[in-house]
Amino acid sequence: MNESVPPAPDLAVIVLVVGASALAVDAVRSLLAQDPPVEVLVVNSGGGDMAGCLASHGLDVPVIERQERLFVGAARNIGIRATRAPYVAFLASDCLATKDWAANRLLMHNGGFAAVGSSLANSHRRNPFAWASHLTVFPWRQPKLKRRGLPYGASYDRGLFAEFGYFREDLRIGEDSEFNGRLPDDKKPVWQPKVVTIHRNPTNPVALLRDSYARGRRAAEGRGEFTASGLPFGFHGWQRRTAIAFRMSRHVARRDRRYVRLALPVIPFATAAYCIGAERGKRSARKRGPVPEAYTQHAAHRPKPASDPQRQPGAAE
Numbered sequence: 001m002n003e004s005v006p007p008a009p010d011l012a013v014i015v016l017v018v019g020a021s022a023l024a025v026d027a028v029r030s031l032l033a034q035d036p037p038v039e040v041l042v043v044n045s046g047g048g049d050m051a052g053c054l055a056s057h058g059l060d061v062p063v064i065e066r067q068e069r070l071f072v073g074a075a076r077n078i079g080i081r082a083t084r085a086p087y088v089a090f091l092a093s094d095c096l097a098t099k100d101w102a103a104n105r106l107l108m109h110n111g112g113f114a115a116v117g118s119s120l121a122n123s124h125r126r127n128p129f130a131w132a133s134h135l136t137v138f139p140w141r142q143p144k145l146k147r148r149g150l151p152y153g154a155s156y157d158r159g160l161f162a163e164f165g166y167f168r169e170d171l172r173i174g175e176d177s178e179f180n181g182r183l184p185d186d187k188k189p190v191w192q193p194k195v196v197t198i199h200r201n202p203t204n205p206v207a208l209l210r211d212s213y214a215r216g217r218r219a220a221e222g223r224g225e226f227t228a229s230g231l232p233f234g235f236h237g238w239q240r241r242t243a244i245a246f247r248m249s250r251h252v253a254r255r256d257r258r259y260v261r262l263a264l265p266v267i268p269f270a271t272a273a274y275c276i277g278a279e280r281g282k283r284s285a286r287k288r289g290p291v292p293e294a295y296t297q298h299a300a301h302r303p304k305p306a307s308d309p310q311r312q313p314g315a316a317e
Contacts, residue, residue: 020048117151220281
């Protein structure tokens with residue numbers, strides 16, 4: 001008796017990894033648990049044996065390995081070309097997809113939305129340092145925000161890449177902001193807080209300050225490459241970022257408020273570390289160059305055929 005062939009997934013998810021991080025194991029597991037099933041591809045750059053790491057944990061998914069370290073835009077593009085599903089999403093290796101992550105995305109896409117953003121949840125809900133980091137870095141992506149959230153962490157209709165080009169590969173950060181800026185208003189990502197991604201946050205004061213400093217520095221460096229205008233990272237920037245974190249702390253779930261209150265005295269130090277890192281990053285930022293011509297010519301970014309030989313199940317490149 002012939003068994004019926006399961007339908008092809010409607011959503012491809014590209015797991016973005018650097019240096020074969022072991023955190024990707026749990027990220028992949030969270031995707032394999034999705035209902036409906038999704039097409040999973042891991043793109044690892046910066047060396048290491050990601051395929052071997054996943055295999056050692058009993059996970060058999062396609063892996064593309066690159067020895068050189070890639071900016072996120074380049075890793076995204078590799079994944080887009082090597083997958084087939086009509087919709088494409090991305091998951092960083094330090095994140096987890098919640099139970100209905102894929103189902104809620106597809107519900108929006110099937111409802112006519114070309115791009116669907118997501119909210120972020122704190123990985124350590126009983127840790128004040130994790131909350132201080134979460135509210136400092138991701139204040140506008142709380143799952144309890146119904147209308148005002150920032151729709152980052154988006155999934156896209158694959159046709160958008162053929163029509164508007166791929167992600168820029170020369171930007172350290174902000175490649176998604178730049179791509180979204182090319183989209184017309186009716187195709188830009190929409191906020192959907194029910195698509196919840198869990199982000200792993202630092203859980204002790206030293207890790208918090210180091211992470212905040214590094215994020216601030218990268219933000220300023222990336223901003224200098226992406227646009228001529230800078231962001232206010234001095235005293236006024238610290239004051240504004242701290243005030244936003246305090247304000248957004250009111251939008252956490254009731255069960256988490258006890259630990260969020262403990263985080264409030266820590267937030268000013270986290271934002272200070274962020275702003276100090278940003279001031280350092282502004283000094284070392286590369287001068288902004290012209291937008292590469294390839295990114296202004298949509299035809300230059302039409303996807304390769306789905307039979308791209310890079311996509312070999314379980315194979316490393």
